[in-house]
Amino acid sequence: MTHPIDRRRLLTAAVLGGAGVVGATAFGSLAPEAAFAADDLTAQAGLADPNFAEGRITGITGGVLAVTGSDNVLHRIRVTDATSIWKLRPTTLDRVAVGDGLYARGARLGDGTLAADAVWVNIVNLHAHIRAIGRNVLSLDHRGQPIVAHVVPGVTAASYNGTPAVADLSLLRVGRHVQVLGAWHPDSNEIDIATVYAAAN
Amino acid sequence: MVLWVAALQPLLIGAVLLYSSAVKLAPRRSRPPTSGTALARLVGERRAAWALRLLGVVELTLGAALVLPPVLPVEAVAATALMLGFLGYLGYARAVVPDSSCGCMSTRRSPVTWRSFARGGLLLGAAVLAVPAATSWLDAVGTRPAAGTGLLLVEAAAVIAFSAELDTWWLLPLRRLRVRLSHPLARTSRLTGPPLDSSVDQVQHSAAYRSVAYLLRSDVVEHWDEDDWRILVYSARYGGRATTAVFAVPRLRYEPQAVRVALVDDQTGAPVDPPDPSKLDHNTLSNSTFHEGTLADLTLRSGPLGDASLNDAPLSGAGAGRTGPGAVNVG
Numbered sequence: 098m099t100h101p102i103d104r105r106r107l108l109t110a111a112v113l114g115g116a117g118v119v120g121a122t123a124f125g126s127l128a129p130e131a132a133f134a135a136d137d138l139t140a141q142a143g144l145a146d147p148n149f150a151e152g153r154i155t156g157i158t159g160g161v162l163a164v165t166g167s168d169n170v171l172h173r174i175r176v177t178d179a180t181s182i183w184k185l186r187p188t189t190l191d192r193v194a195v196g197d198g199l200y201a202r203g204a205r206l207g208d209g210t211l212a213a214d215a216v217w218v219n220i221v222n223l224h225a226h227i228r229a230i231g232r233n234v235l236s237l238d239h240r241g242q243p244i245v246a247h248v249v250p251g252v253t254a255a256s257y258n259g260t261p262a263v264a265d266l267s268l269l270r271v272g273r274h275v276q277v278l279g280a281w282h283p284d285s286n287e288i289d290i291a292t293v294y295a296a297a298n
Numbered sequence: 299m300v301l302w303v304a305a306l307q308p309l310l311i312g313a314v315l316l317y318s319s320a321v322k323l324a325p326r327r328s329r330p331p332t333s334g335t336a337l338a339r340l341v342g343e344r345r346a347a348w349a350l351r352l353l354g355v356v357e358l359t360l361g362a363a364l365v366l367p368p369v370l371p372v373e374a375v376a377a378t379a380l381m382l383g384f385l386g387y388l389g390y391a392r393a394v395v396p397d398s399s400c401g402c403m404s405t406r407r408s409p410v411t412w413r414s415f416a417r418g419g420l421l422l423g424a425a426v427l428a429v430p431a432a433t434s435w436l437d438a439v440g441t442r443p444a445a446g447t448g449l450l451l452v453e454a455a456a457v458i459a460f461s462a463e464l465d466t467w468w469l470l471p472l473r474r475l476r477v478r479l480s481h482p483l484a485r486t487s488r489l490t491g492p493p494l495d496s497s498v499d500q501v502q503h504s505a506a507y508r509s510v511a512y513l514l515r516s517d518v519v520e521h522w523d524e525d526d527w528r529i530l531v532y533s534a535r536y537g538g539r540a541t542t543a544v545f546a547v548p549r550l551r552y553e554p555q556a557v558r559v560a561l562v563d564d565q566t567g568a569p570v571d572p573p574d575p576s577k578l579d580h581n582t583l584s585n586s587t588f589h590e591g592t593l594a595d596l597t598l599r600s601g602p603l604g605d606a607s608l609n610d611a612p613l614s615g616a617g618a619g620r621t622g623p624g625a626v627n628v629g
């Protein structure tokens with residue numbers, strides 16, 4: 098992997114112009130059949146999807162996460178530079194900690210390790226009511242249980258009436274129903290809000 | 299003085315019992331009033347509804363006896379016993395079924411907290427105080443109307459304040475008013491630029507995304523801003539080779555048709571032409587995107603994140619917008 102700044106420059110140039118375009122046929126056929134040929138459908142009806150894992154992280158060694166699933170199945174998940182890691186925002190492996198929960202999707206290798214394409218750490222998806230609004234915090238009622246939902250300036254966004262997200266949270270109202278996508282603080286009733294979906298009128 | 303205060307207590311306890319019995323005896327709504335309560339655990343799910351009605355009848359009888367003349371010490375003694383029973387029930391609920399609803403004064407789900415115990419304690423104190431009462435509350439209010447009304451109002455306010463079920467009467471309107479006067483999150487829009495979520499939304503509604511969606515393997519790997527553009531990077535696989543999909547999104551305007559995409563080979567660093575979407579067979583495409591689905595299918599499972607109830611699957615509608623290629627409807 099090249100230096101991150103050089104890589105970013107390269108990728109920016111590729112998408113915004115300035116770099117020579119190599120003919121795709123240099124890499125083989127462009128026919129869709131060729132593109133799909135490598136991806137056989139491996140999931141079997143009625144069985145667990147082998148390319149998916151979920152659970153709590155019990156150890157991190159190099160780029161491999163040891164994960165205990167909620168059904169007590171042990172997973173080894175390999176994270177590479179190409180793996181997307183979400184923990185409230187797109188982030189890197191050094192921000193992931195033992196004790197975090199995760200969902201991972203990728204391809205199962207021969208030795209049973211899951212080579213992850215995407216990992217979502219501590220992600221939660223809640224339907225709740227707003228009990229109170231404070232400075233950078235929403236107090237939520239989730240099926241009678243209180244949830245403390247922190248607003249993270251610069252990250253937390255709101256989507257009103259299904260429109261694209263905005264940073265403005267001032268249309269949230271006490272007593273209203275919301276759906277919240279966020280990152281859980283492990284072993285607590287607190288979350289950081291990524292996006293809050295609400296009705297506004 | 300003590301006897302005067304004692305004489306007022308039957309009205310407070312009676313009114314609370316009458317209100318509580320009305321909730322329990324009201325015509326059944328869609329949800330059984332016993333669902334999620336510790337009562338269902340105590341006497342069994344099938345008998346809980348009858349037990350609750352029976353309790354409602356007891357409350358109605360005792361409440362009416364307390365409020366209406368004549369004044370009998372046995373009424374206050376019965377109320378004391380009932381309040382002791384309520385406190386014992388709350389203790390049982392808290393110890394055995396901590397997540398259960400109180401089911402005391404509302405069908406609204408309200409967990410047993412310190413407020414429930416405070417209300418129970420207050421009413422128990424009032425019931426004990428009422429035992430020596432010899433005159434009717436009507437006479438007591440008649441002798442000192444202002445003081446009597448004031449005392450009863452304070453006591454009623456305390457009962458309401460300790461009743462989580464009644465928060466919608468006063469606490470929520472107060473909080474709404476406070477937010478209307480000065481919204482604590484009013485400054486959020488001024489502090490930051492457009493959120494990443496908005497850019498992801500633009501990408502997912504763009505023709506550029508539709509042309510390469512089936513190649514994408516990951517969620518957003520990284521992103522940065524470049525002048526008027528926001529660059530989003532995804533991992534992709536094309537023709538069996540690891541590639542990087544780079545999207546350029548207008549940063550300050552919502553214009554999905556302006557989104558650009560480039561595929562870059564990870565090994566050589568050379569750009570790769572994305573395939574022409576018009577040549578793709580839609581059936582093949584939809585199968586593939588389903589296979590590569592990310593959150594769309596993973597959230598159909600129960601959440602692993604400690605408390606499974608923290609996750610309300612499935613992620614659908616607006617919520618799916620945040621996620622990867624699985625949520626996309628191509629064609």
